[in-house]
Amino acid sequence: AGGGDDLGANDELIPFQDEGGEEQEPSSDSASAQRDLDEVKSSLVNESENQSSSSDSEAERRPQPARDAFQKPRDYFAEVRRPQDGAFFKGPPYPGYPFLMIPDLSSPYLSNGPLSPGGARTYLQMKWPLLDVPSSATVKDTRSPSPAHLSNKVPVVQPPHHMHPLTPLITYSNDHFSPGSPPTHLSPEIDPKTGIPRPPHPAELSPYYPLSPGAVGQIPHPLGWLVPQQGQPMYSLPPGGFRHPYPALAMNASMSSLVSSRFSPHMVAPAHPGLPTSGIPHPAIVSPIVKQEPAPPSLSPAVSAKSPVTVKKEEEKKPHVKKPLNAFMLYMKEMRAKVVAECTLKESAAINQILGRKWHNLSREEQAKYYELARKERQLHSQLYPTWSARDNYGKKKKRKREKQLSQTQSQQQVQEAEGALASKSKKPCVQYLPPEKSCDSPASSHGSMLDSPATPSAALASPAAPAATHSEQAQPLSLTTKPESRAQLALHSAAFLSAKATATSSGQMGSQPPLLSRPLPLGSLPTALLTSPPSFPAALHAHQALPVLQAQPLSLVTKSAH
DNA sequence: GAGCCTTTGAAGTGC
DNA sequence: GCACTTCAAAGGCTC
Numbered sequence: 001a002g003g004g005d006d007l008g009a010n011d012e013l014i015p016f017q018d019e020g021g022e023e024q025e026p027s028s029d030s031a032s033a034q035r036d037l038d039e040v041k042s043s044l045v046n047e048s049e050n051q052s053s054s055s056d057s058e059a060e061r062r063p064q065p066a067r068d069a070f071q072k073p074r075d076y077f078a079e080v081r082r083p084q085d086g087a088f089f090k091g092p093p094y095p096g097y098p099f100l101m102i103p104d105l106s107s108p109y110l111s112n113g114p115l116s117p118g119g120a121r122t123y124l125q126m127k128w129p130l131l132d133v134p135s136s137a138t139v140k141d142t143r144s145p146s147p148a149h150l151s152n153k154v155p156v157v158q159p160p161h162h163m164h165p166l167t168p169l170i171t172y173s174n175d176h177f178s179p180g181s182p183p184t185h186l187s188p189e190i191d192p193k194t195g196i197p198r199p200p201h202p203a204e205l206s207p208y209y210p211l212s213p214g215a216v217g218q219i220p221h222p223l224g225w226l227v228p229q230q231g232q233p234m235y236s237l238p239p240g241g242f243r244h245p246y247p248a249l250a251m252n253a254s255m256s257s258l259v260s261s262r263f264s265p266h267m268v269a270p271a272h273p274g275l276p277t278s279g280i281p282h283p284a285i286v287s288p289i290v291k292q293e294p295a296p297p298s299l300s301p302a303v304s305a306k307s308p309v310t311v312k313k314e315e316e317k318k319p320h321v322k323k324p325l326n327a328f329m330l331y332m333k334e335m336r337a338k339v340v341a342e343c344t345l346k347e348s349a350a351i352n353q354i355l356g357r358k359w360h361n362l363s364r365e366e367q368a369k370y371y372e373l374a375r376k377e378r379q380l381h382s383q384l385y386p387t388w389s390a391r392d393n394y395g396k397k398k399k400r401k402r403e404k405q406l407s408q409t410q411s412q413q414q415v416q417e418a419e420g421a422l423a424s425k426s427k428k429p430c431v432q433y434l435p436p437e438k439s440c441d442s443p444a445s446s447h448g449s450m451l452d453s454p455a456t457p458s459a460a461l462a463s464p465a466a467p468a469a470t471h472s473e474q475a476q477p478l479s480l481t482t483k484p485e486s487r488a489q490l491a492l493h494s495a496a497f498l499s500a501k502a503t504a505t506s507s508g509q510m511g512s513q514p515p516l517l518s519r520p521l522p523l524g525s526l527p528t529a530l531l532t533s534p535p536s537f538p539a540a541l542h543a544h545q546a547l548p549v550l551q552a553q554p555l556s557l558v559t560k561s562a563h
Numbered sequence: 564g565a566g567c568c569t570t571t572g573a574a575g576t577g578c
Numbered sequence: 579g580c581a582c583t584t585c586a587a588a589g590g591c592t593c
Contacts, residue, residue, distance in 0.1 A: 323586045328571035332587060340588095348588035349569035356570040374572080390574045394584060397566090 320396070321388050324381035327370035328359055 325333065332355050339354050340346060359367070381388070 323573075323584095325586060326572035329586055332570075336588065345590095346588095347568080347590045349567085349590080351588075352568085352570040354570090359571070371572090378573080390585075391576090393586085394575055397585070 321385050321392065323390055323393060324377040325374060327367065327374040328356075330373055330377065331355065331359055331362075331367075331370045 332352065335355055335358060336348075336351055339351050339358070343351070343354070345351055345354075362370075
């Protein structure tokens with residue numbers, strides 16, 4: 001029921017339209033979703049030519065403003081803000097946005113949630129602030145996240161009700177949606193030097209969580225609208241209030257997860273949680289057992305005196321705070337169910353291939369929404385876990401995979417060494433994870449597409465003799481993975497690229513050269529030199545204001561085949 | 564039952 | 579600063 005419900009919820013999301021009334025391929029719309037699925041299906045089933053033509057036609061359907069969304073940050077933000085215009089607004093700019101990613105019975109960032117090890121997130125239309133929204137109105141709403149919703153791993157998109165859906169999260173002021181906003185790196189809220197989101201700034205956070213710290217303890221909790229579960233109110237402060245941002249909260253699992261994950265006052269007043277500020281409803285909110293913030297050894301003699309074994313044990317007990325999801329991960333979570341529903345495939349690896357391709361088929365604007373959402377995810381994450389760092393999870397996983405990847409790197413080096421010989425030999429078929437007998441062949445995975453795709457050896461482009469990638473190529477939002485296997489694929493197909501490149505470099509716009517892009521590029525085969533534009537597209541947008549570049553080279557021209 | 568596979572993006576590490 | 583590595587989700591599969 002949950003899987004259908006989320007789609008059903010989407011059904012109510014009216015397509016986000018541009019001012020011209022032209023549909024902008026909103027993924028939230030059911031018809032659009034169906035179109036996306038059709039696109040995926042066609043791309044999976046049909047020849048790449050069909051797929052590419054479809055993609056191109058779709059690209060042509062896109063209104064230019066949408067294309068320009070990332071070419072002109074201001075315009076982009078105007079696009080995003082547009083929903084605030086009552087005359088035009090009919091729904092969130094994209095499914096589930098703005099929404100709260102409320103974990104399914106566990107904190108989304110906590111892998112060891114009590115009931116949901118996977119920590120699947122449930123996407124809920126954000127109701128915050130709800131001060132002006134009668135809770136009963138939402139509670140009565142049958143579409144409000146019921147336990148069924150919450151128990152389902154499929155993201156649930158809460159349709160907007162009674163209030164402007166964008167109000168809760170974003171004020172969409174120019175300050176907040178400055179040109180640097182959508183992507184991450186050089187966002188005004190990001191430290192340009194470190195790339196780390198700046199420390200919580202009340203003024204900046206207010207759009208997100210407009211509640212002042214002092215108001216938190218005086219008003220009903222925004223989750224009060226949640227449907228009670230198992231006879232218990234979804235929101236009922238435990239005696240200690242929000243004592244703990246982690247699953248060990250002394251409340252029922254759903255409550256704890258819902259509250260702790262996204263609504264913990266920590267995210268409201270996280271900067272100095274230890275301060276006995278009156279703004280925090282309960283001083284105990286900052287629990288001394290907050291494991292998220294390991295006490296400095298100098299300040300904790302007891303800890304420093306502990307034996308390494310004890311410390312190790314404590315670390316083991318430490319909740320595992322997961323990384324915030326990036327834009328693609330958010331997209332995957334949202335779209336996976338749809339793809340799975342439309343495809344007999346169930347293996348995530350295959351699904352991910354499809355999703356990866358769909359991701360590249362997204363318009364810039366659509367991707368921007370996820371970039372923005374991911375940025376907010378990171379920001380919220382930093383609020384919830386101020387001291388958390390990706391380093392905390394670094395190397396925590398088993399080494400088996402790592403060793404394998406290392407071996408892959410070594411083998412890849414061997415492949416590169418044999419690259420020259422490869423050019424004159426028959427191409428080695430790419431190892432395709434997607435089983436060929438599956439009904440839904442991943443276009444990016446078929447042998448043909450892989451072999452026909454013009455992979456660009458990074459070495460070739462790095463060579464002084466080789467023309468540098470065009471600005472437009474460098475400005476692509478695609479940040480090429482440098483995974484060994486992907487690089488190996490690059491090497492495998494380098495010969496194909498080189499031969500094609502010879503005919504393509506004359507114009508200097510390889511991205512628009514049909515011979516090079518007879519098929520949608522397998523994601524893994526996208527050349528590093530072409531697409532490695534750290535800090536990738538969003539960053540480029542921020543750092544270099546590469547608007548003309550982006551304008552000159554829409555994403556679709558690179559990721560899609562050209563006529 | 565741990566880990567692999569597969570994707571992209573963010574961030575850490577190492578040089 | 580660059581290249582590389584790790585992790586985030588997902589679930590079937592392998593060992």
